[in-house]
Amino acid sequence: MYKILEAKELANSIYLFVVEAKRCASYCQPGQFVIVRTTEDGERIPLTVCDYDRDAGTVTIVVQTIGASTMEMKELKAGDSFHDFVGPLGKASEFIMEDAEELKKKKILFVAGGLGTAPVYPQVKWLHEKGVDVDVIIGSKTKDMLIMEEEMKAVAGNLYVTTDDGSYGRSGMVTKVIEDLYAEGKTYDVCVAIGPMIMMKFVCLLTKKLDLHTIVSMNPIMVDGTGMCGACRLTVGGEVKFACVDGPEFDGHLVNFDEAMKRQQMYKTAEGRAVLKEKEGDTHHGGCGVCGGND
Amino acid sequence: MNVLEKVPVREQDPKVRATNFEEVCYGYNQEEAMAEASRCIGCKNAACVKGCPVSIDIPGFISKVKEGNIEDAYKIISESSSLPAVCGRVCPQESQCEGKCIRGLKGDPVSIGKLERFVADWAFENDVHPEPPMEKNGKKVAVIGSGPAGVTCAGDLAKMGYDVTVFEALHELGGVLVYGIPEFRLPKERVVRKEIENVKKLGVKFETNVVVGKSVTIDNLIEDEGFEAVFIGSGAGLPKFMGIPGENANGVFSANEYLTRSNLMKAFREDSKTPIMRGKKVAVVGGGNVAMDAARTALRLGAEVHIVYRRSEAELPARVEEVHHAKEEGIIFDLLTNPVEILADENGWVSGIKCIRMELGEPDASGRRRPVEVAGSEFVIDVDAVIMSLGTSPNPLISSTTEGLEVNKWKCIIAEEENGKTTKEGVYAGGDAVTGAATVILAMGAGRAGAKGIHEYLSNK
Numbered sequence: 001m002y003k004i005l006e007a008k009e010l011a012n013s014i015y016l017f018v019v020e021a022k023r024c025a026s027y028c029q030p031g032q033f034v035i036v037r038t039t040e041d042g043e044r045i046p047l048t049v050c051d052y053d054r055d056a057g058t059v060t061i062v063v064q065t066i067g068a069s070t071m072e073m074k075e076l077k078a079g080d081s082f083h084d085f086v087g088p089l090g091k092a093s094e095f096i097m098e099d100a101e102e103l104k105k106k107k108i109l110f111v112a113g114g115l116g117t118a119p120v121y122p123q124v125k126w127l128h129e130k131g132v133d134v135d136v137i138i139g140s141k142t143k144d145m146l147i148m149e150e151e152m153k154a155v156a157g158n159l160y161v162t163t164d165d166g167s168y169g170r171s172g173m174v175t176k177v178i179e180d181l182y183a184e185g186k187t188y189d190v191c192v193a194i195g196p197m198i199m200m201k202f203v204c205l206l207t208k209k210l211d212l213h214t215i216v217s218m219n220p221i222m223v224d225g226t227g228m229c230g231a232c233r234l235t236v237g238g239e240v241k242f243a244c245v246d247g248p249e250f251d252g253h254l255v256n257f258d259e260a261m262k263r264q265q266m267y268k269t270a271e272g273r274a275v276l277k278e279k280e281g282d283t284h285h286g287g288c289g290v291c292g293g294n295d
Numbered sequence: 296m297n298v299l300e301k302v303p304v305r306e307q308d309p310k311v312r313a314t315n316f317e318e319v320c321y322g323y324n325q326e327e328a329m330a331e332a333s334r335c336i337g338c339k340n341a342a343c344v345k346g347c348p349v350s351i352d353i354p355g356f357i358s359k360v361k362e363g364n365i366e367d368a369y370k371i372i373s374e375s376s377s378l379p380a381v382c383g384r385v386c387p388q389e390s391q392c393e394g395k396c397i398r399g400l401k402g403d404p405v406s407i408g409k410l411e412r413f414v415a416d417w418a419f420e421n422d423v424h425p426e427p428p429m430e431k432n433g434k435k436v437a438v439i440g441s442g443p444a445g446v447t448c449a450g451d452l453a454k455m456g457y458d459v460t461v462f463e464a465l466h467e468l469g470g471v472l473v474y475g476i477p478e479f480r481l482p483k484e485r486v487v488r489k490e491i492e493n494v495k496k497l498g499v500k501f502e503t504n505v506v507v508g509k510s511v512t513i514d515n516l517i518e519d520e521g522f523e524a525v526f527i528g529s530g531a532g533l534p535k536f537m538g539i540p541g542e543n544a545n546g547v548f549s550a551n552e553y554l555t556r557s558n559l560m561k562a563f564r565e566d567s568k569t570p571i572m573r574g575k576k577v578a579v580v581g582g583g584n585v586a587m588d589a590a591r592t593a594l595r596l597g598a599e600v601h602i603v604y605r606r607s608e609a610e611l612p613a614r615v616e617e618v619h620h621a622k623e624e625g626i627i628f629d630l631l632t633n634p635v636e637i638l639a640d641e642n643g644w645v646s647g648i649k650c651i652r653m654e655l656g657e658p659d660a661s662g663r664r665r666p667v668e669v670a671g672s673e674f675v676i677d678v679d680a681v682i683m684s685l686g687t688s689p690n691p692l693i694s695s696t697t698e699g700l701e702v703n704k705w706k707c708i709i710a711e712e713e714n715g716k717t718t719k720e721g722v723y724a725g726g727d728a729v730t731g732a733a734t735v736i737l738a739m740g741a742g743r744a745g746a747k748g749i750h751e752y753l754s755n756k
Contacts, residue, residue: 023505023510023511024510026511027510027511037466041561041566041567041568042568043560043568043569044466044560044569069568083466084466084503084504085504086464086465086466086504086505086506086510087506087509087510088509088510089509223552223555223556223569224464224465224474224559226464226465226506226690226692227532227533227690228532228533228555228690229534229549229551229555230534230536230548230549230551230552231548231549233536233543235543240536240542240543245533245691245692259543259643262545262643263543263643265545265642266545
């Protein structure tokens with residue numbers, strides 16, 4: 001059992017948990033993920049690492065309630081426990097292998113969309129601690145879905161917040177902010193974009209035009225998270241890769257997003273849910289992550 | 296009773312079992328077991344023992360069954376095997392012990408596997424289990440993986456007095472016994488969990504949710520956590536795909552994914568939170584035990600199932616009993632057939648599998664006749680799901696994070712067969728991580744050799 005030391009609602013339907021997980025906290029790095037199960041018979045849910053404290057032996061995760069299993073999670077309070085918590089999984093972000101002095105010479109742009117703000121945070125924080133200041137764009141649907149603005153402000157060089165509906169900060173999609181920044185005369189050497197697949201796809205279409213190397217973090221369907229099942233496979237540069245062991249971060253200009261989004265539809269779109277409900281028959285219990293099961 | 300014929304074993308009716316996940320084979324009762332045991336002629340220089348990867352004293356335990364002394368029979372088996380209830384169910388006896396049985400020269404060989412299973416199940420029911428050693432030597436050994444290799448190694452070392460901790464990556468103990476082999480062939484609560492409990496009773500400690508190579512490295516275990524030796528039994532790893540067009544369509548699964556959802560996550564049950572796709576018509580590509588398991592799982596979930604295999608029936612690598620059971624249950628075998636493309640509809644869901652007919656040519660390196668394509672014989676089977684069961688390639692998690700641990704050109708860990716010794720001091724390995732995908736019993740044999748190797752190493756250190 002993995003004890004929850006802190007639990008709070010960050011925004012509408014987005015929850016943060018600080019969890020006691022000593023082994024994971026000792027070794028995890030920005031870019032990696034964990035798999036959690038709430039109960040003894042729960043689903044294995046992959047979640048990116050949002051923060052960690054090696055001394056305290058804690059790992060912070062952020063969850064958006066979208067289906068039966070994540071709905072179950074939001075009921076957890078400080079003092080409760082996750083039944084299982086395994087990690088860190090996947091490869092760490094590439095830059096942690098790079099020399100800090102080299103990194104300081106680079107102009108780096110982070111683009112975070114929605115829940116993607118959570119995995120962007122430890123990367124920006126890690127760089128900030130090495131003396132590397134980066135620019136960060138956070139995109140959110142509306143003001144009340146925005147998370148971690150204050151935390152990000154503390155570690156980012158320049159922070160640009162935008163909302164799709166213009167209810168807070170700049171107005172429009174993150175791609176518009178990138179275009180605006182370039183129009184203002186800014187340029188970057190590398191971009192890290194993390195968020196919904198559709199956002200990462202459009203960021204990559206734009207950055208390809210801008211000739212801006214872009215790294216994305218993929219979050220496909222997973223079961224074991226250790227390379228065993230292959231559910232998370234995607235095509236990168238014409239080759240099949242497993243997001244759990246080869247990623248989750250890849251060169252965004254090489255990722256086949258259309259295929260990845262189709263595969264994700266299996267569980268995430270209304271259409272996919274309906275097909276799955278039909279195909280899974282009695283075994284459909286909300287694993288699509290949205291519908292809450294047959295009842 | 297005709298001594299040339301084995302005592303038949305009772306099984307669930309094929310029509311009934313095709314719709315449930317209850318165990319197919321009921322096993323012998325004591326009367327049947329004693330009758331079957333009486334067929335053993337007790338060879339002095341028993342060939343069956345030589346056919347057993349863990350060298351169980353087979354005539355010894357069978358003579359006890361013959362007398363009705365099941366407790367002593369269990370003690371004899373336990374000297375050599377930590378998982379008799381598992382082996383009695385999943386070993387390929389026809390090519391091991393039973394394949395060597397003298398009775399088999401004229402008539403049926405003795406049903407050694409069914410007798411082993413009877414003895415092990417009797418021991419569960421009567422709460423007979425191996426006793427922990429009186430003296431501990433205080434030396435700490437880490438075992439990576441709680442599958443057949445790891446558990447066997449851990450059990451053997453514990454019996455010798457070592458302080459053993461097993462690290463498991465998943466949330467459940469048992470490795471392939473829980474995620475791979477289905478309930479209807481190997482019950483989880485009644486058999487696997489009890490076998491693991493017996494190993495716990497020997498004093499072995501287990502820690503789940505530890506991915507060695509990620510949550511901790513082998514060097515950390517040795518330098519920071521005080522382990523004096525490590526055994527790697529981490530299993531096979533990454534599923535292979537064919538590399539044909541359409542393989543990433545929705546509805547194409549690796550057998551590992553399909554079986555993990557059903558077995559580990561219990562997706563076949565009404566109350567499971569993990570979903571599994573119930574196809575209407577499913578193609579399973581491959582002819583091994585895993586292919587049979589996936590096919591029979593899909594069948595039980597309501598599908599019409601086709602095994603698509605490029606060689607002929609004689610070359611099917613699966614256990615004879617599995618193929619027999621699969622056929623009885625209504626699995627359709629499309630032999631000498633090889634997929635060339637998976638077809639998908641406009642939304643990316645599988646709609647069919649395009650195959651080509653094969654014929655057998657000259658023998659290849661494996662000694663089996665090489666299948667060659669029959670030009671122009673392509674045809675389509677309409678299916679809505681495809682399960683790829685083509686074997687696995689080793690998981691690089693441990694080898695890539697352990698300096699000094701060498702792998703061969705297939706990325707399998709290099710280890711000596713007789714003692715599991717790797718290229719790194721104090722580190723031993725065995726099972727699928729070394730050999731590539733093989734059987735439960737071979738992994739157990741390797742676990743046993745590893746325990747012996749570690750004991751020699753630590754005794755001389």
